[in-house]
Amino acid sequence: MTESTDLAPIREAVRALCANFPAEYWRRLDRERAYPEEFVAALTKAGFLAALIPEEFDGSGLTMSAATAIMEEIQASGCNGAACHAQMYTMGTLLRHGSAEQKVRYLPAIARGELRLQAFGVTEPASGTDTLNLRTTAVRDGDHYIVNGQKIWTSRAEHSDLMLLLARTTPRAEVKSRTGGLSVFLVDMRAAKGKGLTIRPIRTMMNHATTEVFFEKMRVPADNLIGAEGDGFRYILSGMNAERILIAAECIGDAKWFIGKATGYAREREVFGRAIGQNQGVQFPIARAYIGMRAAELMVHEAAALYEAGKECGAEANMAKHLAAEASWAAADMCVQTHGGFGFAEEFDIERKFRETRLYTVAPISTNLILSYIAEHVLDLPRSY
């Protein structure tokens, strides 16, 4: 499956924008663990982060394929879309399951960048991947819910106005179905900070603006419940395909960046009187990384095409994420090897991108959980958990 050529102008426009944010910009932010405010503002102004918001809500109304092209180009340009990718897909839960009033109230402001919906509070320290076992509770109290608990790895919480929060509204022992009893809320963090909401940054090996978030008797208006109480797990799951496809596209962009760097260097670097790229021992790992990237790219296109046709794409979205994350990591490793010692030098940017792309075989879903999904939901093997 090849991409339709009408995405070429979008790709070109993203590349032109990214050219204003060269490697020195990212290097400085990485050193300071600072947030790329200017980059995110430029992407927002250009409408790229509102790609998937329909035009009736002031969004760009683009397809999933166009959105993947945007994320891929950002990464392939050497920029870091992890600073803002959630603004593109987190609103999907609101779009699909929110009330008409909620959509009109929030989506146009999100599309214009006046409201940042960058934070997604699902993972907790105790339950980890076992989302159904999460402990944060939201208990109805008149026209509010009272939230108590903790989230971890809530990325960009300090750079977001709103958070999409998953919390338990019915104790696990009282629910009929194992996936019931969880609810989704749109939390206005501007109102809640200092009033039951505390955000603490977590310093990580790459510049990712991730945090842990504590809720202590935090009041959330009942109007901010999305959809029906107790159905939240289903709503969150329905948004995961978009997240997986977009992050897979980022990995494809990363892999292209690493492969580009490696081929360029292998052509120019001379050792023993000839270009290192003339040695098959150097060529073959680059070729192998390229093959892996291209195969993963096909699966990303397949998943995006199914998604935008409104077809079931859980398996393809998971496989795309898996293949692309493996491909970008393999390409990163190959790129370091191709550069020898310079692969470790800050000014070559490879070590930074290497640290950044390492994340994607772990988050937003780890490799084992994807393998388990394919084994049990596609191949009909017995459930392991």
Ligand SMILES: Cc1cc2nc3c(=O)[nH]c(=O)nc-3n(C[C@H](O)[C@H](O)[C@H](O)COP(=O)(O)OP(=O)(O)OC[C@H]3O[C@@H](n4cnc5c(N)ncnc54)[C@H](O)[C@@H]3O)c2cc1C
């Ligand atoms: C930088 C960063 C940013 C993140 N951003 C967000 C965010 O914005 N919002 C959010 O909600 N979460 C976020 N996450 C959380 C991320 O989604 C989780 O880290 C990831 O899903 C893995 O969960 P865990 O860390 O709890 O690992 P665990 O669930 O503790 O698992 C640890 C390891 O055991 C394996 N494992 C666990 N159970 C099984 C099993 N049954 N079979 C086989 N293997 C198993 C896992 O694959 C993993 O390798 C982020 C994480 C990081 C590191």
